[in-house]
Amino acid sequence: MYFEMIEDRGAEQVTFCSDPVSGLRAVVAVHSTALGPALGGCRFQPYETELDAVDDVLRLAEGMTYKAALAGLDLGGGKAVILGDPGTDKSERLWRAFGRHIDSLGGRYVTAEDVGTDRADMDMIRRETRWVVGTSPAMGGADDPSPITAVGVHAAMKAAVAHHLDQPGLAGLHVAVQGVGKVGSALCHLLAADGCRLTIGDVNAAAARRVAATVPCEIADPADLLTLACDVLAPCALGGVLDDSGVDRLRARVVCGSANNQLVREDVADLLAKREILYAPDFVVNSGGLIHVAGELLGRDRRWAMDRVEAIGATARHIFEIAEAEAVSTALAAREIAEARIREISTLESIRRPAR
Numbered sequence: 397m398y399f400e401m402i403e404d405r406g407a408e409q410v411t412f413c414s415d416p417v418s419g420l421r422a423v424v425a426v427h428s429t430a431l432g433p434a435l436g437g438c439r440f441q442p443y444e445t446e447l448d449a450v451d452d453v454l455r456l457a458e459g460m461t462y463k464a465a466l467a468g469l470d471l472g473g474g475k476a477v478i479l480g481d482p483g484t485d486k487s488e489r490l491w492r493a494f495g496r497h498i499d500s501l502g503g504r505y506v507t508a509e510d511v512g513t514d515r516a517d518m519d520m521i522r523r524e525t526r527w528v529v530g531t532s533p534a535m536g537g538a539d540d541p542s543p544i545t546a547v548g549v550h551a552a553m554k555a556a557v558a559h560h561l562d563q564p565g566l567a568g569l570h571v572a573v574q575g576v577g578k579v580g581s582a583l584c585h586l587l588a589a590d591g592c593r594l595t596i597g598d599v600n601a602a603a604a605r606r607v608a609a610t611v612p613c614e615i616a617d618p619a620d621l622l623t624l625a626c627d628v629l630a631p632c633a634l635g636g637v638l639d640d641s642g643v644d645r646l647r648a649r650v651v652c653g654s655a656n657n658q659l660v661r662e663d664v665a666d667l668l669a670k671r672e673i674l675y676a677p678d679f680v681v682n683s684g685g686l687i688h689v690a691g692e693l694l695g696r697d698r699r700w701a702m703d704r705v706e707a708i709g710a711t712a713r714h715i716f717e718i719a720e721a722e723a724v725s726t727a728l729a730a731r732e733i734a735e736a737r738i739r740e741i742s743t744l745e746s747i748r749r750p751a752r
């Protein structure tokens with residue numbers, strides 16, 4: 397059964413990691429190393445079944461492959477999930493056991509922060525392996541990627557609005573930001589500086605109030621944001637926000653936000669296209685975070701990362717143009733461009749390098 401799931405996703409390798417003493421139960425998926433080592437975060441959350449965990453890690457790892465390929469990085473896609481409650485199940489032993497398992501993969505997979513994990517956890521993993529990014533600056537890590545991720549979302553949004561609404565900038569547009577955590581709040585500051593009208597919503601009312609104290613905006617009930625009449629909807633909370641019925645009720649003209657896996661299925665992008673709502677694929681829009689940690693892994697400086705994050709706008713524009721020319725959804729166009737780059741670069745191996 398697991399082999400079928402792995403083959404369906406086109407993944408290379410799945411590793412089950414266990415340490416009964418600490419209770420560690422983790423699954424690491426390496427989707428592709430065709431362009432380089434597989435980089436992707438480690439998610440810590442409860443799963444109803446082991447099958448759900450394997451399915452989730454495979455889906456997330458595949459997304460990382462496309463994200464890295466479209467960001468022009470020499471990296472593949474991978475992801476790890478730890479089955480458990482991040483509030484109660486973390487311990488030094490668990491992280492160090494996980495670090496040793498990661499180390500045993502010899503750099504084929506590099507881990508990072510994700511939902512349910514934080515920088516302190518990465519620091520603990522770093523004691524056992526160098527194949528981790530997002531550690532604290534004292535341990536050689538880069539800073540929080542969220543502000544740079546917001547810069548990428550902003551660049552993609554400008555490209556989307558220019559393409560779909562024929563507007564040279566964001567001034568005067570009404571943008572609804574769903575979720576004003578680390579990325580959403582930084583995005584609000586950029587949009588306010590552009591002269592956008594902002595409506596924000598967060599299930600954490602205090603987070604919304606914090607943003608409203610520094611940025612001119614209206615606070616809405618988070619449940620109402622998806623049906624708000626606005627120019628741009630920026631989902632910056634959790635994934636799975638757009639399904640078939642959600643698309644029917646949407647009143648935005650552009651969807652462009654940082655949340656991972658915004659569509660419940662790739663073909664929801666076809667429904668958006670049918671309603672003439674431009675969807676900026678999330679794995680392009682939010683690739684600033686990956687670019688930031690890739691810089692850490694490769695020893696590049698902030699300028700290197702910023703150049704690539706600013707290029708997200710041009711990549712998004714290219715995707716919109718291809719989608720239009722080929723009459724396919726933007727999500728499919730993005731995946732096909734990523735797959736084409738992977739095919740093109742990975743077959744370079746036919747040109748042998750001299751022995752070093």
Ligand code: NAD
Pocket residue numbers: 541542543545574575576577578579580597598599600603618619632633634635654655656682683684685686
């Ligand atoms: P965060 O946890 O700091 O913020 C998320 C916010 O969304 C929180 O304030 C939370 O209360 C709110 N929220 C949760 N459910 C909500 C709902 N149903 N309606 C409204 N608000 C809701 O997370 P973040 O780092 O800002 O990341 C936001 C999204 O962007 C996530 O999906 C994350 O995976 C993705 N992402 C983040 C980065 C990064 O650099 N931080 C990079 C790439 C992708």
